[in-house]
Structure formats: C-alpha cells, structure tokens
Amino acid sequence: MNARRTLATTGRVLLQIRHDPRTIALLLVVPSLLIGLIAWLFTDTGTFQQIGPAVLGLFPFITMFLVTSVSTLRERRSGTLERLLTLPIGRSDFILGYALAFSLLAIAQALVAVGFAVWVCGLEVEGPIGLLVVVAVADAILGTALGLLASAFARTEFQVVQFMPALVFPQVLLGGILLPRDQMPEVLQAVSDWLPLSYAVDALNSVAAGDAVGEVGLDLLVIAAFAVGAIVLGSLTLRRRTA
C-alpha cells in the first residue's frame, strides 16, 4: 500500500467526476427529491416517520453501488486497468483510491439528503443528527465496496446493471423497511441477519429512536466488516495476469 498512489487515484476519480456535472447534480439532488416525494405521499400518516430514517441509508447505498460498479467496469473494459496493473501501483491502492473518492462524494450526498429530510420534510430524529450522517456515509461506503466486488463478475454494462436487482433488491426487501425484521418468517429473518443492509437499517432506526450510541456503534462495526470484506475480495479479483 502506498499513500501517494492511493491519493493520486482518488484525485483522478474525482477529477473524472468533475468533468461530468450532470452526474454530480443527479447524485446530490435525486435522493432529496425522492425523500420529499415519500414525505408528501405519506403526508396524513405516520409512515414517513417510520421508514424515513431507513430510506436515508438506502439512497447512498444504491447510488454508490451503481456508480462504483459502472466506473470500475469501464476501467476494466477500456484497458486502463490492464495498463495500471503493469505499473507500480498496488491492487489495494487502486481499490482504496476508488473507495475513498466515492466516500467523499457519499459524504456530500448524505449531508444534503439528511439536511433535506430533517429540516425540509420534518423527519423527527431523537438521536444526534451527526450520527445519522455517519451511518448514511457508512452505507454509501458499503455500496461502494459491494459495487467494486460486483464489477469483477460482470463482463458487460448490461450485466453490471443486472447486479442491482440481483444483489441490492433482496437486501432492500429483507432489510426491515417494508416489514420489521422480527415480523418476518423465520427463514427470511435468518437470511436477513446475513445481509449487510439489515444492519444499516437497524442503525438508522436506532439513531432516529434515540437508542444508546453503543448499539448504533455495533451495527456500524458490522457494516464496516462487510465493507472491508468486500474490498479485500474485490482486490483479490484484480489479477495482474489474465488469460
């Protein structure tokens, strides 16, 4: 690992995104628009207060999954990855460089989304709002890590987009947003115990309910473990020699 090469990669990825202002605008604005839509949809019920916190974690997770998997797939297909792997850059420098760049974007996205949900849509949060942002960022990092991993198994853009329903939707369904996890059939509950997004939803709900910070910390640890696992697996799939 080498800090200079990791940071150079982070800087390069951010520069690429800077040349694409439309993507930046979509990344920052779309989650807030959807949160606003949900709040409006459930104006006369208490549903927004129930699912709002979890939704805050969902958007960074999903958008970062997509953005990361598509951009690393592009890198594999354009030949730039093959070139980089013949140069003195470590595989972990490459992966961490990407993870860092998208995490920075995720922080900006989470700040906008949380601010909009709390101050414009009136989402009530008992715990510290800063902690809500921290959890949302952790979800984004998780999405980035899983996206890096997924791109290793995709050969085309079509495939990588299909990973979204294949990998992300089951986590959304079983994560406890549609139905609290303790009300699910036992088998599905057991499955959801092994899905990282379940811990993200738990953490967001805990912050909103004003639970002890320690409980949120435990969930964050699980999310971090999944993210690190995905990043390690992802860097193992980067092969300097290919067939």
Added chain:
Amino acid sequence: MVNSLAIECDALRVRRGREEALHDVDLRIQSGSLVAVLGPSGSGKTTLLRSIVGAQRITGGQVTVLGSPAGSAALRRRVGYVTQEASVYDDLTVRQNLGYFRSIVGAPRGDVERVLDATGLADLGGRLVASLSGGQRSRVSLAAALLGEPELLVLDEPTVGLDPVLRVQLWNEFRALCDAGTTLLVSSHVMDEATRCDRLILLREGTVLADDTLPALLAATGATDAEDAFLRLVAAEPGGAA
C-alpha cells in the same frame, strides 16, 4: 552492457481458451535495439507482447525481461506498455491523464511536459481526451508510457490508423528513443514498417517464421520486401502453400 539481452523467451507457450495462441516461441532481443513484431491479425502478436509485460497468463516456458522473470514487481517501473486500444481516460484532459500516470510511476513533475513535447501533443494538453481523434488518443497513450523513461518500451500497433506523415514522425521518435538507449518492441501488421527496424520477427499462427534483420531476410528468401518474404516463408512451410 552492449550485448545484454532485454527480452528472452524460452519455449513460450500460451493457451487461450481451446486454442494455443503461441507454440514454443524462442526469442532473444538485444538491449538497445528497435525490433518489430510483424504478422497478420490473429498471429499472436498481442499475446506475445502481453506475455513480455507480464499481463498474460502463460501455459509453459519462460520469459525473462531485463534479467528478471516477466511481470515481476521490479520491472513495473522499467517497462512501458502501450495496449492496442488507447488506454487512457476519456473524461480527463491530456495533461490530467499524464499527471495521474506520472504519480503512479513516480516520475519527476517535469516529465509530463517532456513527453507532451516528445509526442507532439504540447498544444493539446488542455483538451479532453474524448474530444481527440483516434490518432491523437493513441499518442496520449504512448506519451503515458514514456513517463519515467522506461528502459524497455512494448508498443502494440502504435501506428494503426495514423496518417502516413504521423507514422513517419512516430517511427523517427522510436528511432530517437532507441538511439538514446531504450529498447523498443513494436508490433504492426503493416509489413513495410519493417524497413525502419534493426530486426524483425515474423509471426504467423503463433509460430515465429523468421527472426532476422531485413537485409538478411531478403537475401535468404530472395524476396524484394518484407511482405514478399513473409509470403515466401509461408509457402515454404510444410503444407503451407499460400
């Protein structure tokens, strides 16, 4: 180190899928020479070059580059590789691309301007790569490989799609690099580029047909140019009437 070997392949075999792409290739390339790998598309040129830079999984044999096994970590800053497709970032400017590869290679800061001048890109530094023509893009890709002054440059079809004037310019640049001590291995499917090399390797269906200087090859085959020599060699192969 006048007579040292830059590249040594011993019985190199590569299988890609069901087909064997290279069959027992033996090669010796002297340091400081400009060598062309010529052959039709599908002859194994890219596979051979990828084996030399260590990007290709090989089935058998050995490849030694600058005294170390191909692909070893120590070689990553001593060998520059340009893939056939321009492997640079479309959504960055020329200078931003080179700046990134410069910090990966660990070359001095001024190196970006040096390679921009060397590849005639000085005026295009601020342009987005996506807005460049195919020939300009491949020059950006070449410029990136020149960063850090690698001892060995492996170039996969760098002149494909370039206009004749630019092709001559590039070959002059290759010759200048070679005179300055760099070893260059350049692949091409344009046979007349043989005239600009110290030595040429003719490749066909994964086998080396010839590895010689152009005059020696012409004398041995009685041919008038490299293309003719290639045809005569194919015809002389057992069962290889062209």
